[in-house]
Structure formats: structure tokens, C-alpha cells
Amino acid sequence: MKRAKRIATIPPYLFAEIDKKKQALQQRGVDIISLGIGDPDLPTPAHVVEALHREAADPATHRYPDYEGAPEFRQAVATYYRRRFGVELDPDKEVMALIGSKEGLAHIIWAFVDPGDLVLVPDPAYPVYRTHTLLAGGTPVYLPLRAENGFLPNLDEVDAEVAKRAKILFLNYPNNPTAGVATVEFFQRAVEFCRRYEILLCHDAAYCEMTFDGYRAPSVLEVPGAMDVAVEFYSLSKPFNMTGWRIAAAVGNSEALRALGIIKTNTDSGQFTAVQRAGIAALGDRAESFIADMNRIYRRRQDIAVAGLTKVGLAVERPAGSFYLWVPVPDGYTDSEFTSLLLEKAGVVVVPGTGYGASGAGYIRIALTISEERLQEACDRILQTVKL
Ligand SMILES: *Cc1c(COP(=O)(O)O)cnc(C)c1O
Secondary structure, eight states: OOOOOOHHHHHOHHHHHHHHHHHHHHHOOOOOEEOOSSOOOOOOOOOHHHHHHHHSGGGGGGOOTTTTTOHHHHHHHHHHHHEEEHHOOOOTTTEEEEEHHHHHHHHHHHHOOTTEEEEEEESOOHHHHHHHHHTOOOOEEEOOOOOOGGTTTGGGGSSSSHHEEEEEEEEEEOOOTTOOOHHHHHHHOOOHHHHHHHHHEEEEEEETOOOOOTTOOOOOOTTTTGGGGGEEEEEETTTTTTTTTTEEEEEEHHHHHHHHHHHTTTOOOOOOHHHHHHHHHHTTTTHHHHHHHHHHHHHHHHHHHHHHHEEEEEEOOOOOOOOOOEEEEOTTOOOOHHHHHIIIIIEEOOEEEGGGGGGTTEEEEOOOOOHHHHHHHHHHHHHHHHHO
């Protein structure tokens, strides 16, 4: 058997490696607390689960779904975008259902990137932007996200020749892994940049509902002219505790969505219609109160973790968005060394910053997708292991 050469360009998926180490310790009877993967621990809203039960009983949902997504799901996304962001979308042309946003983020690269093309990828970042660029034969150009710039890329630093050759700019705010947030003014600059160089702006809005203390995350489509150059990936996974359901939407530029559709119709056959209809229930009139309840929970967890880690002597700040903390490691450790120390001596899983790119060096990421009790226990164990 000879595997494709492109496989060799891909590093092992980050969490698969961490999982292996974790399982080895668990087999030795160690009680592991995972602050690793960002997967909500709380259940999907009951009325969404009920909607799935009901819709799965309707034989009309048992056949192949519509390629672009059920018209009623696309309409529900458009209605939600008007209510939430004040953004008008044509559900027929400017909304497409996805089997999770990861699927859409991966496939849009195949619709735009030829071998040799450049893609502007934040560093650190969610790995999919980089890995699918590599798989498609493109070259990622990394835009460092630095603390002193609020974890926003400095687009003025991008060489004009590079910008001319770039096909896509990826952005993700609130950000995974840095927990940085963007303003509408920053999105304006990004839209201007993409219009000037004819680049597709792909905004990954996976955490746009997870915000705190009065901060509301904007959609990139709120910027005038964004619809000419931008596609936003809205996922139901994180706000509605639906990571296992695989339901999301790509919204924005219709030409880009048509191109994405060509890849998708030749690859998958859409998401189960009953899941799409359950997605409609999630985006319905109970969405806002559910999201507010969840954010109150994450906010309390932030308080516990920030207090706990501050006691350890770590310089951690409470972010305005996402359910992560991006924590500088103490002097004398690399992020990988500190991650290993926490796993082996405290039984606590965190993710090393370099797992998300070279500029993640010196940080660990902590996910607040765990109960207050376990989070407190994790902080206590870290305190016993490392006192600075
Ligand atoms: C979780 C996550 C996703 C994937 O979400 P799905 O819709 O479940 O595929 C996309 N982007 C970022 C930054 C994420 O953290």
C-alpha cells in the first residue's frame, strides 16, 4: 500500500496525541481532569432533542436531504442573522447548511486553493485552515497573533506581493485558542484588505455567542461591502451544546457559496433533515435565553479558574469571549514541558500553545468545559504541583 504524499504533510491531529497520553495514564488508574478539548459538557436544550425525536419520525426526513440544506433551515439561519446581527441574508443564495463548520472550512479551501496558491492563516489557529491548505497543495502564510495587538493579525505587515497571490484570509473571533475578540473596526480593515487584493475572507464565528460582561461579538457581515468578499461560518455546536450533532451554516457571498456547493455536492449529500429541523428549534425564540444561561455558567468558571491560576502565580486574564483561557507558562518552561508536567504530576490535561502554531509558544490553552467542582480540583492540584 502506498499512501498519497499529501498525507505526509499533515502532522497528527493534536487531540489524538494528547488522548493517547491521557489514556495511558488512566489505564494506570490516574484520575485525569481534562481541560483540553473545547467540547461543551452540558446537554443540548431539551426542546431541541424533542424536535429531533419528532422530526426523525417524519418519513419525509428519511430521504436524501437537499444539497444546499433544507429551505426551512436556511430561512431560520437568515431570520436568526437578522435578529442577532442585523444582517440581511437571501436564504436561497447566501445561506448553506453544513455538516458542522469544520466540514465547510475544509471544503471551501478545496473550492479556492490550487497548488502553489497562498492562504493567510492566523498563528496560532484552529488546525483545519492550515491542514487543508496543505492537503490542497497550497502554502499557508502565517499571520502572528500577539498579545500586544489584542491577538489580532496586523494586516499592514502582509507583503503586497504575498497579498496579491493569496486566495483566502482566515479569521476567527472570538478566537480559539487565544480568546481574543475583534471589533467591527478591525473587521472593516480586514474587508478593505480583502477587497483591495481580491481575497476571500473566511470568518470562523464558532464562538460568536460566547461573550461576557456586556461584550457582543459582531458578525463580519455587519461591515458594509463584506458581502462582496466574505463568508462566515456559524456553528450551532458550541452555543447550543450540539458538537455531536454536526450542524452549522456558511453565510455570505453567493458566488463563494456556489463554489463551496460544487465541492460539497460531489463529496457529501448534506446533513440529515431531522437534524436540520432540530437546528431550527435551537435558533428559535429560546436561543437568547439559553445562550445567556450558558454564558453565566462559563463566566463563573472563568472566575474560578482565573482565581485558581492567579494563586499559582500565572499571569492569566479574564477574556471577553470564548470558553478558553490562554495562559502564559511560567519562566523556565516551554509550553510542551509545562503541559507534560501538569499531565504527569497533576493529572490535568491542557493543550500546549505550539499545538496551534509556532506563535503559540509559551502559552497553554485551558477549556472551561467542565464542572466548577472539577475545575476547582484541577486548580488545587496545579497549585500543589507548581508553586511559583
Ligand atoms: C469547535 C470549532 C469549530 C468546529 O465546529 P463544528 O461546527 O462542530 O465543526 C470550528 N472552528 C473553531 C475555531 C472551533 O473551535
